[in-house]
Amino acid sequence: MPADKPTNIPKVCYEIFVRSFCDSNGDGIGDLNGIISKLDYLADLGIEAIWLTPIHPSPSYHKYDVTDYYAIEPEYGTMDDFRRLLAGAHRRGMAVYLDLIVNHTSTLHPWFREARKSKDNPYREFYWWMTQDQIDHLGISERETSDDSQVVYPWHTNPGDDEKYYGLFYKGMPDLNYHSEALREEIAKIVRFWLNDIGVDGFRLDAARHIYPEWDREQSVTFWDFFSKIVAKANPTAFTVGEVWADTEEVAPYFRHLNATFHFDLSFALQRMLVAGRDEQLIDKLIASFNLFQKYNPLFVNAIMLTNHDQERIGSVVNGNTAKIKLAASILLTLPGQPYLYYGEEIGMLGSKPDPYIREPFLWTADPDDPQLARWIKPQFTTPKTVAPLSAQIHDESSVFNHYKSLLHLRKTEPALAQVLAPNLQPVRLGNDELLAYFRPHADRSLMVIHNLGEHEVEFTIPEDKSLFTEVLFSTDPPHEKQLTTNRLSPHSSIILAPARVSAKPENQ
Ligand SMILES: [Ca+2]
Ligand SMILES: [Ca+2]
Known part of the structure; x- marks a missing residue:
């Protein structure tokens, strides 16, 4: 089923890495109430949709390994907080997209705790299990690394078990196995819960191309047919944007079932061009991509970004050069599509890998005791010495922030720039x-x-x-x-x- 046209497609979106955005209660961890306190800021900037990185309970700092799909991570707040966030965003005309991770769970999720107990446990089939002989026989003991996973050996030992489980990203993240109808029904319940009981506006879909392992790759596309039907039935206007971290040819078929997918090829092309100072026939390549996407869904939404929470920040890609930071924004915000700003890009935040350092605290003010400042990590790249905080940029006409703000206003008011479809x-x-x-x-x-x-x-x-x-x-x-x-x-x-x-x-x- 092709993804239908959602009404009121947001023209500008914003990715929030929840832990780092804004702290409301002085524990140093960004949280939902912190985000609520910044809804006016986001609305004033011109944002029409926010994508929250995962907010479900999880043992990791990034929370991409979920232990309960029906709850809110206590570090981030409560379900009441989330309902207030949603209502506050909706009052300001902003949509809220949840980061939904259906490729894998945490090993601490009750499904996996059960599954690992024995072969005849009813939850066993929710995951992938094989003996070393079977793995060797199929020749799938090793995998080729991909942009989004450097893991070579995806099969992990379960102590006392002659079968191993498959975990593409990490042994703490066992992959779910959608050959199980019981699992599919659980996922459908989760989707209905968030769309109907809670009222979120859509989902950012993590690891969309990895739903089935390499040897079953084509089924990763058809999985989203199943998924989009559940979404459409629960809320026909809900929006889906998939993370298909692959080249344009592999991305295109996913438009059949998803409203939008992120354009990674564009992101990397923009970064290369900013570094090299030369065009690489970007417009011709983009038009070719559009022609390809259109074959799968004439109403495709090209989700575009400079970088996201998995990539070196654009500010660091261009070595902190303010003119180039502005140039990057000028290009992104005048190209067709649905742009996703990564929090802090609008103040020129810096950050290089490893991952925690591309996810540093948003710099609201220069005050080291600013109660809003997240403190879960000691920043290595974005500090008041390297980046002017928002409080200083707001009143500076020539700041990166005001550059973003002017461009965002133009993008929303000029029909030629505002056209998404x-x-x-x-x-x-x-x-x-x-x-x-x-x-x-x-x-x-x-x-x-x-x-x-x-x-x-x-x-x-x-x-x-x-x-x-x-x-x-x-x-x-x-x-x-x-x-x-x-x-x-x-x-x-x-x-x-x-x-x-x-x-x-x-x-x-
Ligand atoms: Ca907090
Ligand atoms: Ca998978």
Whole structure:
């Protein structure tokens, strides 16, 4: 069943790593009440949907190994807190997407505690079990690493058991086995609980391409047919966005059953281009991707991002260069799709792996005793010495924050930028690969966008068919204000051009 068009598709989304965003009770751990206290901030920034990293009980700091799908992690708050968060977001016109992890559970989940007890336990079939002989016979003892898992040996020993269990990401995360109808019914219950009893607006679906192991890979796509039918029945307007961390060709079929999937190829292309200072025919590649996605779902939503909680922060990718941090935002927020900002990108936060350090506390103020500041980790990259805190950026017109805010406003108010479905994009060829230029056609008002990716000032000639595009709607290059006055663009700067307004003819007297 193809994913139907959800009503009111959010135009700008925001990923919150809950532990690091905002602490409300002084224990140093970000929590739901902290997020509630920042809903006005997010609404004012222009956010229309928030994706919360997992909030279910879990033994890990990141909580991607769930022990109870029906509860809230006590470190983060209570179900009442969550209901208040949801109501507060809805009052401000914001949707809330839950991070739902159905690929695996924690080994501490009651299902696995039961399953590991014996072969005839009713929960045994919820997971993958094989003897070493069977594993060797099928030749699946090792796997090729993927972008999202470096694990080579995915079979793990269960003490006192001659069968091993399969855990793709880590031995503490046993993979669920959807050949079990009983498991499918449990997952359906969980989906109905969150959509109908609690009222969330949708799900970000973790590890969507790994639902079935490598040897059963095709079934990972058809699983989402099963899943999307449950979602559609529970709430026809609920939204699904899948993490299919793979190249565009492998991603495309998932649009058959999911509203959106994250465009990892785009994320990495943007990062490479910002580092190299050269376009790599991005627009042609994007249009080719759109054509492919469309074959599977004409209403596909391309979820785009600079980075997420699994990638080096964009600020560190460009070595903290503020002009490049702004350039990254200028590109992302003028391309078609549904952008997901990773919390803190809007203040230029930094972060490099290992993972905890790309998930450092949001820097609200420079005060080391700021009660909102999460303190579960000692930050190595984002500190008041390296990043201006939000409190300092709010009143600085030239800050990264105000750059994001202006672009987000433009993205929501300019119809050519606000269009999420049927991506409106054409290349503009300026004959210089230090320039990235594109056209966003729209019946109300079309726009042309030009970025200088390089280190040098570049001269450009606007193609004849775009000669009317001389009104400057947005610019990070001071010489360009209101009207295009020169045909030069400074390094790492961007302009958005609209057709010049033709003065109205005097009315007949
Ligand atoms: Ca707390
Ligand atoms: Ca799996």
